[in-house]
Amino acid sequence: MADEKKKPTFRKIAATGPCKKLMADHFYELDEAAKSGSRKIAWCTSVGPAELLRAMGFLVYFPENHGAILGATRVALDTIPIANAAGYSPEICSYLTSDVGAYMKGETPLSMAYEGITEVPKPDVLVYNTNQCRDVKDWFMWYSRELDVPCIGIESFCNIDVSREPHIAAVSRQLQDLVPALEKISGQKLDLDRLKEVVGLSRKCSDLWEETLQMGAAVPSPLTFFDSTILMGPAVVARGTQEANDFYELLIPELKQRVKDGVAAVDGEKHRIYWDGMPIWGKLRDLSTTFLSLQTCVVASTYCNSWVFSDLDSANPFDSMAKAYTDLFIVRSDSAKEDYISKMARDFKVDGFLFHDAKTCPSNSNNRYGMPERLAAQFKVPSVTIAGDLNDLRLYSEEQSITQIEAFIEQLGEK
């Protein structure tokens, strides 16, 4: 009785190859420096002052990126319980618990991907910014105690409507206050011209990444959220370098060509969805296949847009870094987030919102204070909320979530 079902096909983006190469170069460069001591290494939170660190000669490593790799490879499933047993609750950031657990276990997925790398690069300094959550500081403090390495950073504002001058001044001042400590560790004086240059490069990276994501507004969209979670790698680990910018200069023409030729990332694109919240790293492939088979493209997301820092300005490095880090989506109040999401929905012509309620990341789970209901009432755009987590798959029920997604797409099809 049953018909043969057609298998959906993934349309690979050619620039994924150079993307992987850039990521490999990043980790090998860090590994070499850690082994030889040729360069100082700073660990930095994703929206920490990476530009400042680079300008001062540090190689920059991002533990959150390692957290995502632990999630995507599902190594996290073995390492989260180790951190839980050491007193780090299963309720707190599962990047933190997967990463700390992996360290305790003496394991890193980098060693599976990159021959010769056996451990994460040891830091000379840990630099945080609490703009996204408190967990990043608690995370870095664990390493600070464990490795006896200084941990310094910025205590940011959170839940703000829009940054005002006192916010910016306070963050800018804290950024400048980091300089003497960093100079001591790096052994070199801050060169303001070099900082301006790095901020300029970082701004360029941000513009190019924004242009990449903006391609998703085309109908049909040439890329999906799932592509973007990979293609964002260079913006995440290498913002402020020429290499990152070169990568996006290579990627953008490929996507432009797709748009020109009407090539869709999802064959027969019928519905367009906005993904709010963290990715579910260990299930990206499965979710991507589900959406593909439902002829639905996840065209935009809050997460991938979090690496757009349009306020960076090389003429005014400290204040503009402060503004860029403070006006970021995750730092904002619900009403500011709501305005942002509704604008994105219009720009990307979305039919529906998917809210991922990530159990261990309250800062980036935006469904918890009635936003889906408000958006539905205001814009008549329906939404579905799935319960899950970024890394802890014990908190994700696949059966239920897939049913919810399928039911949601059926509902959109009934309109």
Place this chain on the structure above:
Amino acid sequence: MAPKLYAGVDVGSSATKVVIVDGNGAALARALEPSGMDFVAASKTALERAVNDAGASIDDIAHVTSSGYGRKNVEFANDTKTEIACHARGAYQHFREAMTIVDIGGQDNKIIKIGADGTRLDFKMNRKCAAGTGAFLEEIARRMNVDMSDMDALARKSEEIVTISSFCTVFAATEILSLIRQGAQTRDIARGAFRSVVKRVIEMDSLAGRVVATGGVVSHNPIVLELMAESIGHEVLTPPEPQFSGALGAALYAVDEARQ
């Protein structure tokens, strides 16, 4: 030539339901099998029984739509629809008005809102734990050594209010042990358990307007309807054969699909 028939197969976590309809969507037969470990076998057996009861043969079935937790396991189905779609369709077939459907299943609960023309407006599913589902009631019955089929009658004899406050089924079981230690009566605990199910449901979404309850729990324990009505302050309706609502919806989709 025999008229064409259509089947809806709803493979739930505890029971597999089949409804056979004719081309006008009129239900001719129903069958229910425990889902067990082999969804394929359960759905085949239920389909064969329903076809038999309809006085037809398998060859008369023009289209099968499967639904429910095990919908993708029904290899003989022509297509699948989610249980959300099928419950909405099944309930609308009977009530034909805008409504909020509350489906209380063996392992999950759903609240589905549909408009006056039957289109779905919104839905919610419970989080992934068993709070407020049939599994919760079964666990409580087991703890009290009461047969699940006696729970409704037992709860109706209750004279005192006993509150079970834990979300978690495992914690609720511990709570019950301490209630028993304190001398609470099983009839009061049984009613407390039903009330707890209702509480879990009403906190999922607002239940305004016409409310219709479906699913196995409601079918076997009509006290849930009464407690829910008491709690939300207005009437709660249920279609005939509420446990088959999803399978009926699937069968109606089968009619549509076959026509396309």
